[in-house]
Amino acid sequence: MFYFSTKNGLSKSMMFFVSIVILISCSMFNGLSNKAYAQTLWSKPIIKTDDPRIKVTVSQTGLTKGPITIKIDTTRYNNGHNVSNIDNELVFGSVFTYKVKENGFYSFPISAETSDYLHQADFWCSVEVMNIDNRAPVFMHPKTKVDSFSGYMFLSINAKDDLSIRRIKLPDGTYSNYKMDWGTGELLETVQVKKNGKYTFVAEDFAGNNKSYTVTVKNYKKTPLSVKKVTHESTYITGKTLPYAIVTANVGDSRLGYFKADKKGNFKIKLKTKRKAGSSLNVNALDRNLKYVGNTVKVRVN
Known part of the structure; x- marks a missing residue:
């Protein structure tokens, strides 16, 4: 997890986590289940x-x-x-x-x-x-996006069916249990992208129809980041990344410093206190334009 922190309160990564929890909770308790919704759309002969x-x-x-x-x-x-x-x-x-x-x-x-x-x-x-559904679900609108809070890349895709989606099999083999959007009749699924490659989804409806859809991701790339040697006498952490990238230094959940790289990608994070020899810290960089995923370099203090 990357920690591109706000000036006060929770880090943005923690805010992102809290937001995901809230979204999942709303999904679980908002209206009927997918099955109950499907049963409102068909009748016995x-x-x-x-x-x-x-x-x-x-x-x-x-x-x-x-x-x-x-x-x-x-x-x-x-x-x-x-x-x-x-x-x-x-x-x-x-x-x-x-x-x-x-x-x-x-x-x-x-x-x-x-x-x-x-x-x-x-x-x-x-x-x-009135109880036959022989049309398989359809997929649409696949897209990738780098999250500005976490620095992770996510792949989102919509599935739609005339009589409600039962579930979606995700690329890792697990199943989604999110609810449909009654307004659009669609179910939105989002998964984290960890590398370039093929990501296959399978949508199933309550009649037993299913549809497979594969998305090929080619735009996964980490933000370039190099960090110079840090010693127990260092008062700055310096290095190079993309122009205007956001760079932070952290130990666990604690932020040590923050810097916006210059037009050449150089950064210089000031340390309030010197670090102990043998300790370690993480330097994180995220492309301002969100074309690259966040990158982390673990640095050992000499």
Whole structure:
């Protein structure tokens, strides 16, 4: 962690940590869970039949990516000697099935084989399907950014789904449990970037659809930083970095000094007290333009 401190109060790195904790807490307690939200967007199939002797069932009543099989059992009507129109074809028998791949309203005529079924049905049954989600989530807006508080680089990406994101598998194999933004229907995920390379995310929805997306990071680079020798007699810490970079010297959470490098990248941090021989300190540098991640050099006092 880098410590680019404010003049008073908490260091900026600590402020960043507190901010992350607050954001996570708000996410945990703001509104319904992703699953509860998803359940507000779909409904169980609605089944109707003109005659109780005609039994209609569906293979899935919960959210599914499909297909769903509609089963019409007419065994109790006319001893099962019936006819129906399934997908524009006349089908004879007692049990009729039909596979549904999309949400919609599906109706079926049922008639006895001996009736005038070509002109008029004896009964009708119907199923309104509203629980199929066969569209996978989508990813969008991947971007990297160096945080001005911590000096770390973060990769953020949005995932969106029609019926809510269940979770996102992160590049390290763990799963996100953040909640969706109800206003946009999106879930924003952020991970720390520690090197150039490929970062793969997998978004899953509650119907079982999933989508993989790989971001290739090529812009990870540390702020150049060199520190000259520090002895127990030194009253300054000097070195070179990027022009106008922010440079701090720290021991643990305590800041020893702060300096803004000049136009040539030179810095000179004044020490209020001389350091003991054998002790160590950290010198941190962060690019003012946030094109580079923060860099730390551990210095041993001679």
